[in-house]
Amino acid sequence: MKFEISVLPHNDLITGRNGKNLLRVLQANNYDIPSYCGGRGQCGKCRVFIIKGAPEVTDEEKNLLEPSEIKQGTRLACCHFLEGDLEIKLPEEVKMEVLTEGLSVSINLEPRLRVEQIDIDLPSLDDQTDYLERIKRASRAETINPALLSGLEALAKKGGLDLILDKTRIADIRERKSARTIYGIAIDIGTTTIAMYLLDIVEGKELGVYSLTNPQYVFGADVISRINYTTRNENGVKKLQNKLLKELNNGIDTILKENKVDRDALYQISIAGNTVMLHTLLGISARTIAISPYIPVFTDEISLEPQEIGIDMNPCGIVQLMPSFSAFIGADILGDMLVAELDSQQWNLLIDFGTNGEIVLGKGGKIYACSAAAGPAFEGAKIKCGLAGVPGAISGYNSQGYQTIGNKRPAGICGPGLPEIILMLLNEGYIDKTGVFKDFKDLSHEQSRKLLSLENQKAFLVASGPDTSTGRDIVLTQKDIREFQLAKSAIAVGIRFLIEEAGIENNRIENVYLAGGFGNFINAGASCRIGLIPAVLEDRIIRIGNGAGQGAKVYLLDNDQSKRANELRRKMSYLELAKMKDFHSYFMKNLNFQPVKSD
């Protein structure tokens, strides 16, 4: 027999079998009801307000609820088993929006570390309860960092205390301060760049951003060369780790000082990054990630005490490394996914462009991911006049000509400029859809002046020498176009296989989230018209900027995101593209510059 439960304020109607526990039924219907004790009637957190059908009060409830609450209809969901229809109201949550560069994510402001202000009464012969127990009974704390015990009596005498709670463990205790603020830093450790976001954990506010270069570049520009360094040099792993840690500590120092935040008030750090970065951060060799069969040592979330890792912050705080999925789908992509809501009830597509382009397609319970070996073209590498996304880099090309980042004199071409330049070459007839430059004889005189013959290959003159900051011509060569074709096709084929695997039409995808520097600058129209992204999705493209960094923020401010990230991991299937049956023919076909239609 099934009963109906009407749930306010959501106005939902759910059902549950006779005898089922109310808490479990609500949780099974994705209501996020807090329960610290796991439903054992001990924490009193799973309060619901019963409008109709209030069951008899249990002993646990008499202990944990005020008589006035009980009278008004408040019950603990874990204490009741369905015996009939119910009408209930859930308590309102502290909802908040985390602003990212591209969109806002709705989370509960429930950080793992919290400040609880309590008042302790003085002991007497009538109440000989020990000091720790006095603190516990005045708060939701259950255990304590043993290092705090020796200072407990002196603090307890102050009466008013701020507890810093790590879930139900007392991580730190301070004398009551006027401001009950504690701070956290969300960090994304990219291969090239490290981004830090300073947050007021209590208010959920972002106070400052700071970015710095990953100092490991001295050991190699990409992860493979850094891993090679570690296998060829004694203590190589340790050297990579120390370099990174030192710079992280410098960065933390800077962002704290810039925002006038005391180091002792920094209690929580959450870290996203690709799998190799997280391994080297912990001083773990990433060797097995780089060689077949590509095995990380760990992918779980790792919680560390600051001294276990060597980060300068309040020693009672915690450092959380976000979970990864595999060698190629790292915590950075999990971070993207938290922001891009790959677990929502509609099909969403995420593309994080890079040397490996990670692509994820998901809806509710199903998530498909792959890693496309795009090569370095999106980052402007292996392109003759290629440049990173710095001021002066050509990042677009329209009827008025090129545009540069910061409107500076052109110095080269960055990845996001390529689709528009190529689209123009196609539209103007410089190249055909296979990407091959036409013969000089097939071009108008005007056109042929812009086509150069260079080192046995043709090249298009994007900006001529005297106009450029370098004094040299900025060109796009036949080889550059080939490089970009390889990258473009890799991504396009990845998207195609994911869509096939999901068994849907292109058109079913509601949102396309683009992450990473390339994704943040490319022109949606050009990308679709040259066949990088399916044509039908042109107006559904959303740029999320540093999605990994945004994900780390979300992770820091809402402890439940840890569970959510694990759910995302659990639901994910990984497609090894190189092993797909038609990979090669799809790849060849998608080299062409033409819109991808549903087929």
Add this chain to the structure above:
Amino acid sequence: MKFEISVLPHNDLITGRNGKNLLRVLQANNYDIPSYCGGRGQCGKCRVFIIKGAPEVTDEEKNLLEPSEIKQGTRLACCHFLEGDLEIKLPEEVKMEVLTEGLSVSINLEPRLRVEQIDIDLPSLDDQTDYLERIKRASRAETINPALLSGLEALAKKGGLDLILDKTRIADIRERKSARTIYGIAIDIGTTTIAMYLLDIVEGKELGVYSLTNPQYVFGADVISRINYTTRNENGVKKLQNKLLKELNNGIDTILKENKVDRDALYQISIAGNTVMLHTLLGISARTIAISPYIPVFTDEISLEPQEIGIDMNPCGIVQLMPSFSAFIGADILGDMLVAELDSQQWNLLIDFGTNGEIVLGKGGKIYACSAAAGPAFEGAKIKCGLAGVPGAISGYNSQGYQTIGNKRPAGICGPGLPEIILMLLNEGYIDKTGVFKDFKDLSHEQSRKLLSLENQKAFLVASGPDTSTGRDIVLTQKDIREFQLAKSAIAVGIRFLIEEAGIENNRIENVYLAGGFGNFINAGASCRIGLIPAVLEDRIIRIGNGAGQGAKVYLLDNDQSKRANELRRKMSYLELAKMKDFHSYFMKNLNFQPVKSD
């Protein structure tokens, strides 16, 4: 509606309401069903065998149980809600007996740290699971000590591994060894003596015992003088702590070497002791314990990493301080209580003799405790010829005369000798029941030769000078008898108030457990006849020796004892004797040497 559940192999019949969760019903009936996930259908540990009434298999069970198990009737208790009568069989537990000096205690051999032997298969392109996950899925581990991550890949390649699990956390990993043994030490830190027991955790066997003097004696013989030292000397607490830690490490070193156990194989230490000892061990001032209103800083169980406290053992191991109840009822008494089964279904009485005599009376859900200010007579202090329980101390007296410990020439009188000497004095007519020596004129000539007049008081000649190892007379003075009377009455009154509070007759007590050195040597008959212990209990006295040390062993070998100790704490009511209404008149009445009858 209620259903009946027949439970084998216990042959119990219990009932549960319609719709109640089976696991909760079993737990509510005190069956100790393991459940690591808190009843969420995730750990697969709450297996029961359904003989009659097997419910439908749930998805969780399909995941967690073998098809053959399901077919034979095994189910997970947490997955089912009562819909009818059931006949079930619980899995057999690993039961074992812990031998104590006086009795054996039945426990489950379920130490917090366990060795799990696993085999890891090598990764391949078809199974790219990371190394940590491979270890987790081959074991019941859920999390890992992060310090182990950097060595994981090298170890995983070995195939066969020994995991040292702290519940579901990987505390350590070693290459498979032929012997999968790990070791633990149970320690009782007494004010005077420290006892250590070396245990093979895997087999539950005791390998060796070692006892040493508490080195804090240099700061004072009793806890009060040591606390005074800390309040009068800078860094006094730290000095007490360091002295104790150094000696503990020496003792650990000795007991390991004597038993040829490698220090790296020592993973777990459990510590009992009175509240002051546990405070000083952690470097916490015990000042507030000694002054009204007598408040400890903590009474909870405290788990520490070895480096947090400074004990030399495997750094991945744990040190557990057992919980206490209050300033006077410490972890030593909780240890006694685990052994004396104060939570059994019959009334048991525990007496731990000392300067403060702790007395506990309990049955099932009700436990009453008090602390009787007995003074030092039981320990032979403040007695003119008093001596600790060392060879040559007179520990008994019967028709043949005195007996000494070790049958050596007498050197003095230890506490346990007093009841028999006094009983003889009473029987022979030297003293009356108020403890006053008769006049010389009222004694026979023979008798009066043994009665001396000494420093303005009478004294009985227990052993004359030439017979003793000191060459001096060993006497028991009128003042000595008074001292003992105060101690005896304090205990007798404590027992009486506990019995009154429990609302039972003396006769209802099934067992009287005597702990501590005095309790281990006294004569039951004499103790009852002079009114120390109610007369009717004479043949129900059981000596448990160092109950605290035995409790620490039990605590170490069976992780569930931690829960049990907390239950004992929760059920305990403390009687402040000095505040009881009739305390003074009872105390005066019980000074007399006469059997305590039910009144």
